[in-house]
Amino acid sequence: MDEIDRMLIGLLQEDATRSYAVLGKAVGLSSGAAHERVRKLRERGVIRRTTIEVDHEALGRAVTAYVLVDGGAWMGESAAGLAAIPEVEEAHVIAGPASVLLKVRTAGTRDLQDVLRRVFEVNGVTGTRTVVVLETFFERILK
Amino acid sequence: MDEIDRMLIGLLQEDATRSYAVLGKAVGLSSGAAHERVRKLRERGVIRRTTIEVDHEALGRAVTAYVLVDGGAWMGESAAGLAAIPEVEEAHVIAGPASVLLKVRTAGTRDLQDVLRRVFEVNGVTGTRTVVVLETFFERILK
DNA sequence: ACTGAAAATACTGTTGA
DNA sequence: TCAACAGTATTTTCAGT
Numbered sequence: 001m002d003e004i005d006r007m008l009i010g011l012l013q014e015d016a017t018r019s020y021a022v023l024g025k026a027v028g029l030s031s032g033a034a035h036e037r038v039r040k041l042r043e044r045g046v047i048r049r050t051t052i053e054v055d056h057e058a059l060g061r062a063v064t065a066y067v068l069v070d071g072g073a074w075m076g077e078s079a080a081g082l083a084a085i086p087e088v089e090e091a092h093v094i095a096g097p098a099s100v101l102l103k104v105r106t107a108g109t110r111d112l113q114d115v116l117r118r119v120f121e122v123n124g125v126t127g128t129r130t131v132v133v134l135e136t137f138f139e140r141i142l143k
Numbered sequence: 144m145d146e147i148d149r150m151l152i153g154l155l156q157e158d159a160t161r162s163y164a165v166l167g168k169a170v171g172l173s174s175g176a177a178h179e180r181v182r183k184l185r186e187r188g189v190i191r192r193t194t195i196e197v198d199h200e201a202l203g204r205a206v207t208a209y210v211l212v213d214g215g216a217w218m219g220e221s222a223a224g225l226a227a228i229p230e231v232e233e234a235h236v237i238a239g240p241a242s243v244l245l246k247v248r249t250a251g252t253r254d255l256q257d258v259l260r261r262v263f264e265v266n267g268v269t270g271t272r273t274v275v276v277l278e279t280f281f282e283r284i285l286k
Numbered sequence: 287a288c289t290g291a292a293a294a295t296a297c298t299g300t301t302g303a
Numbered sequence: 304t305c306a307a308c309a310g311t312a313t314t315t316t317c318a319g320t
Contacts, residue, residue, distance in 0.1 A: 014194070021313075031290090046201045048198055050196075055189050086286055092277075095275045095276075096274045097274070130239075131244065132239070133237055136236075141194065172306090173306050174297085
């Protein structure tokens with residue numbers, strides 16, 4: 001993980017369709033050497049996968065919400081319960097006023113209501129507080 | 144945006160290195176037809192970009208936190224102020240107990256403290272409440 | 287670990303259906 | 304809008320340094 005690896009990661013985060021020739025030129029290496037470094041970054045799991053960023057609204061998910069989930073004596077088993085709800089994009093155990101924080105994307109408020117009902121049915125959940133996103137300033141890639 | 148487009152998007156979200164030949168076979172089209180559909184999805188902005196998912200911990204960002212930002216009479220100008228803080232990955236205007244919700248990634252709690260100080264210096268901010276992530280169950284791609 | 291080049295594969299525009 | 308083809312570019316491997 002030297003400076004060149006970090007540059008390669010940054011370049012690929014911006015645009016993962018760049019050729020190894022272009023990547024190599026940008027960091028001062030040959031196409032083959034750039035390829036080998038990226039291959040190792042993938043192998044070591046520093047690069048998890050190559051994917052696409054989508055426009056969620058265009059795909060029919062107009063509502064984004066965060067859900068604070070209360071309830072404590074469960075941890076392990078409920079991760080699976082939350083993962084089984086397809087509208088839940090992220091689930092984090094947090095320190096502070098609740099146990100778990102979820103990021104949820106749904107088509108509308110009706111579907112959000114349905115997701116909240118299903119969250120409530122997960123073992124150990126005693127309550128939820130929901131924060132609806134009105135506008136997203138940015139969701140970006142950290143440098 | 145028919146069912147085939149949705150399948151192509153799903154396949155590319157899982158692995159954007161798949162060839163058009165593979166994509167075409169998976170959805171029952173030729174390589175050229177699959178390519179044309181993906182090109183149009185990009186053109187229309189449904190596919191925003193191709194990128195890599197990284198292991199933030201491996202890149203020296205071990206701490207994830209959510210920051211509820213209080214303060215109201217500002218909206219427009221402060222988006223730029225928040226975007227100027229490189230550790231802020233997301234910023235959303237929310238309905239509810241605060242004005243803005245930030246997702247922040249830092250190397251450690253010391254850096255988190257520094258980010259909070261800079262958030263507080265943004266015009267219009269009157270207070271912050273921070274929730275530190277103890278464990279991330281998942282951050283995934285929605286189907 | 288990198289270079290340079292060769293071989294295999296994939297992309298991308300064009301044609302005609 | 305799609306399939307098939309052809310030229311171009313890229314990926315991927317490998318011998319040599």
